Amino acid sequence: MTAAPASAPPPVGVRRLLPATQAQRILTVATFANSFGGGMFTTASVLYFTRVVGLPAGRVAMGLFGGAMAGLIAGVLVGRLADQWGPKRVHICVMLGGGVAISCFTLIGSFWSFFAVSLVAGAVIPADEASKAPLIRGVAEGNPTLFIGYLRSVTNLALAFGSVAAGFAIQIDSRPAYLALVVCRALAYVGCGLILLRLRLPETAPDPAEEAEEKDRGxxxxxxxxxxxxxxxxxxxxxxxxxxxxxxxxxxxxxxxxxxxxxxxxxxxxxxxxxxxxxxxxxxxxxxxxxxxxxxxxxxxxxxxxxxxxxxxxxxxxxxxxxxxxxxxxxxxxxxxxxxxxxxxxxxxxxxxxxxxxxxxxxxxxxxxxxxxxxxxxxxxxxxxxxxxxxxxxxxxxxxxxxxxxxxxxxxxx
Known part of the structure; x- marks a missing residue:
């Protein structure tokens, strides 16, 4: 009985466009999904807050500024948690939390509810970046700068596609269309987290002396x-x-x-x-x-x-x-x-x-x-x-x- 033939590898041109390892490909797909949602939301969010929710532009800027300030603290704290509890676990929690936070924008009806949700949602992006950094380093095989350059190209491509998708909602210019963008952004966060469940980080043998020294460093x-x-x-x-x-x-x-x-x-x-x-x-x-x-x-x-x-x-x-x-x-x-x-x-x-x-x-x-x-x-x-x-x-x-x-x-x- 003859063995089944091995599946043919992707064409050379396709292989050059894909990351080298499965872990890198999974992280790339998750990044694309998250960035696509980000492109949709960023393009149309201000219009949603002003035209649908009815907030003045100055109030919207105030809420976004509050979220940015919350993000300064969240990025540092979540980054440390990723080192202590494991970057995959923490990053998936951040993605799922981001989905919940963004979905709450569909429920806002006043400035203070918008401000409260903005504080949480604004903390997600810095937390995302800080918890994702150890993941990138873990799968980059010694060259994180080159791999993250690849991720940046993928991110910009996804943002462009997301912006085009948002353009249709902006053209329709109705409450259901804008709400659909908010929901899609939340689903992109959740989808990113679910994709990362398949990620397997390379295992490294822990060094007890190094771990003890790092705990003392604070x-x-x-x-x-x-x-x-x-x-x-x-x-x-x-x-x-x-x-x-x-x-x-x-x-x-x-x-x-x-x-x-x-x-x-x-x-x-x-x-x-x-x-x-x-x-x-x-x-x-x-x-x-x-x-x-x-x-x-x-x-x-x-x-x-x-x-x-x-x-x-x-x-x-x-x-x-x-x-x-x-x-x-x-x-x-x-x-x-x-x-x-x-x-x-x-x-x-x-x-x-x-x-x-x-x-x-x-x-x-x-x-x-x-x-x-x-x-x-x-x-x-x-x-x-x-x-x-x-x-x-x-x-x-x-x-x-x-x-x-x-x-x-x-x-x-x-």
Whole structure:
């Protein structure tokens, strides 16, 4: 009796698009599901809160700010829990909790109910990132920077699909359509958690002496000068996300003669760069020295890209469009270099068995900047014009150039 033939492996082209191991593929599918739901909700959530619930935009901003502040605490605490109780268990609990929290948005009818739910829902994203970091490190086979670059490409692709799906609900513009998006977002969280039940992390033999030493360290990440310096630099450079997501749409519509559809064009261009190039760009980053160099490149690219987009004001529609697209192309390379360096700092400078705690502290800096970034953008570029653009560009440029020397200096003093 002959043995059944083995199943044929996927074509070479398909294998190149998939992660190497089953654990990586499971985490990738879970990430795609979660990000798809995030793309739907992020695109339409403000419209739901204002048009369906009936909240003023200022009240919505207040609730989201409260959630961001709650997230600063949640990320650090949940990251430490992931180290102590196991990242898979904690991350699945965060995903299921996120599904419950988001679904409560369907029940709100006043500002205070919205604010209460926002405090819980706002804590989910930092908790998600902090508890997911040890999972990434566990399945990345020694190269988390490259694998998370792959995950970032997948995330942006899923966000794009989610945004397109949300566009149909926005076009319908009815209460049932918006409620359906909220429910789908909750289901995406739950689906992500259920997919992760199949995840099997590689087993490593525990070292009793190492475990005892780590218990004595307590909040080691808060005393690690090298890591804190990298966290500080990363936080300052994380202003780039608000520049592309908050500043640029307002600048294009209110201060340039470019057509309104250019807002979508530059954001799609940015997303295409991330999807296609994040993995190749991440390959050359393997230690703190190369990460510092990429941070310097990122700072220079951010400054150059921002200035090109700033000069779009006061020009013809064609010139403004050309400057905006060119500026975003330069800016997107900065985002790619920044992301690769940021991942290396987050993972490469952290002890493996304390990755959750360290990732929580790392996210603390960027989360604080994210909360104040809209005010910074409103005060500098939107409020001051060209001098504000120069100031923002200078901050990003010098933060990037100073990244490597600062981390090296802090490491020498540790």
């Amino acid at each position: 909040w080691a990440a808060l005393r690690d000068r090298t890591y804190l310096s990298a966290t500080l630099v990363n936080a300052v450079l994380s202003l780039n996300y608000a520049a592309s997501g908050f500043l640029l749409p307002l600048w294009i519509v209110g201060h340039t003669s470019a057509p309104r559809w250019m807002v979508s064009a530059v954001l799609v261009l940015n997303m295409a760069f991330v999807v296609l190039l994040q993995v190749p760009v991440s390959r050359g980053v393997h230690d703190a020295r190369t990460a510092g160099r990429r941070m310097a490149w990122a700072g220079a690219a951010f400054a150059a890209g921002l200035m090109l987009m700033a000069f779009a004001a006061g020009t013809s529609p064609w010139t403004a469009s050309a400057l905006l697209l060119t500026g975003m192309g330069v800016f997107a390379f900065g985002e790619l270099w920044y992301a690769a360096a940021s991942y290396e700092y987050c993972f490469g400078l952290a002890p493996a068995r304390l990755q959750g705690q360290y990732a929580g502290v790392f996210g603390l800096g960027s989360g604080a900047v994210e909360a104040v970034a809209p005010a910074v953008m409103s005060l500098l570029p939107l409020g001051m014009g060209l001098p504000g653009w120069l100031a923002l560009s200078a901050v990003l440029l010098f933060a990037g150039l100073g990244s490597g020397p600062l981390v090296t200096w802090a490491g020498g003093r540790r």
